[in-house]
Amino acid sequence: MSIAAAFAVPHPPLIIPAVGRGEEKKIQATIDAYRSVAKKISDIMPHTIIFISPHSIMYSDYIHISPGMKAKGDFGSFGASREKIEVEYDSELIHKIEKKASERNISAGTSGEKDRNLDHGTMVPLHFITEGYQGFKSVRIGISGLSPLEHYNFGVCIRDAVEDLGRKAVIVASGDLSHRLKEDGPYGFMKEGPVFDELATRAFASGDFMKLLDIDEHLCDNAGECGLRSFQIMAGALDGMKLESKLLSYEGPFGVGYAVASFIVNGTDQSRRFGSIYEDNEKRKLEGKKAGEDEFVKLARLSLETYLRTGKHLKMPQGLPPELTARRAGVFVSLKKHGRLRGCIGTIEGVTESIAEEIIRNAVSAGVEDPRFDRVSEKELSEIVYSVDVLGDAEDVDSVSELDEKRYGVIVSKGLRRGLLLPNLEGVNSPLQQIDIALQKGGISKSETYKIQRFEVVRHT
Template structure:
């Protein structure tokens, strides 16, 4: 036996009548699809149901599996404390999954539990499933800030553990799509919202899990999705399997996308091993970016690589352009990995003798001194994408109307406190938003009187 089927489902608490109090009738298509999923699970009669929820415990660098023998929870925080659920965990399968993850060097396991109570991302599916199916054991798994490939590979660990123990298992990947579909929705509207939902639902309908790995990280962030990592783990659990995909429903009347999809396993299909294709495509894309780097970016890359490989700072290379060696300016060096920021350190004004020295200094600082991240390791170097921003002179502004978040960066200052934000950043869509973020970075409250300056940059990628 192995994984019999997997299902992608949303988790709006209002779909539970005692929570929705009539509002659930506005998502009847989702309710009908959920009932279809519950019926199918009842037919399968699984030994274990694995719930993957973005609202379980989440760490940036670790996939958490709920420990213990059992857990319970209720919808008390949603005004329906009588709506209660309890599950018994499949502890043997949990241990096997942990072992497989350790063998693949994927950081995952039962450490670091902060709360035992079931989350609504798990309880909403349970609300429907337990009406038709009882007697199963459960496993609850969270998501993390790890890469799409690592979530997929963790899914493969689940599949291998299930097959080794000869379990009949169903995967329930809980997750909403975009939360930014309507102006009057919970998070407003962003144009990326409908785009994300179309990409995800097409991937569900076709069973094309490569699309779930390929969705751009910035698109995901702006769309405000919460389920993609759940779906990527689910995709990995179905690695190498022939499936029958069906998109059962999709709707978003409250400004949040709700999709229900089923993937019934029909047999083996070695051609459906998507992570290898994804990583090969990513490798080619990174190689193309490296080939197109200018002298500024090449110098930043060489500086960090030299420091991590030798422990010594790079000496000034010969033959650099005069623009690098004869000018002084503030410089920010940014590092990204898999589309996500991995480090960013810079100087508002030049503190060394040249832009080249500034790059050499700040590239190392971005890799090993950014307090928001762990130090970059030598193993990560081939996965990093660099950008170098050379700052122009800062000038005072009298009003927000003189700012443009795409063209100008901003500096806010109060005494010795200063906060800076670069221009043209993903997710920053107005000068006021720029100022708010810069104030937070500078530890300056909105109620204080502060100085605002703007500056232009030349961005090298």
């Protein structure tokens, strides 16, 4: 026995008649597809249904599996408290999944449950499934801020655990697509919204899960999606399996993308080891980046790697070019991992004798002292991408019209409080947004009178 099928489904509470009160008729195609999914599950008669929900317990660095024997919930927060659902958990499978994750060094398990009640990302699919099929056990899993590959590999742990126990199981990956499809939608319109939905629905229709791993992080953030990590776990659970893939429906009349897809397992297919393919591709990309690094970035990398491997700061290397040793300047060192910021520390003005010393100092600080992140571990070093920004002299500005978020960074100051934001950052699309973020970083209120300066940078990547 193993995973017999998987389904990608949305979770709009209004699809429940007691919540929608007629509005659900506007997404009738989604309802019809949901009932088709429920019928397929009833025909399969799985022992266990594994639900993956972005609205379960979520941590930035840990995938949560709901513990215990049972759980229940209702739609009271959506005005339908009489709509109640209760499930029995498959505690043996939960324990096995947790063990498999530990063996793979994936940060996942049953610790840290803050709310035992079922979330709507789990209850909406349960509503349809239990109309025609009952008596099954459940596993409820959340998502995290971990990388796409770690979510995929956690899905592989689910598959392995299911096979070890001889379960007949079905995966239900709950998640809406973009929430930014229409101006009058819940979060307005962003051009990335329809682009994300097109990419996701193509992946569903073709069964090409590499598309789910390769979607750009910046695109995802601007699209306002909530289901991608659920789908990545589902993809991992289907690793190496031959599938019959169908996009059953897609619509978005309320400004949120709702897609329903089915993936029926029809044997094995070794060409569908997408996690291994993705990992190999990422390694090649990183090696290419390293090969193209200039002296500034190479020095930052050498500095952090030396510190983490020896516990000592790098001594100034011999033979560095004059542009690193002949002048002082403020320097910011930024670290990214899998496209996401992993640390960033810098100085507005030079506090050491040279740019080289500034880089050596700030690279270590970015890796171990940025309060927003855990310190970088030695095992992460091969995955880190570095950039070094060398700041030009700051100059006062009298008007926002003198700023350009792509060309200039900004410094806002009030007394000893100062906030800085570098130029040309993803997600920062106007000088006013730049100033707002810099004010927050400096602990300065918008109502205060503050000074604005601009500066240019030379960015080394």
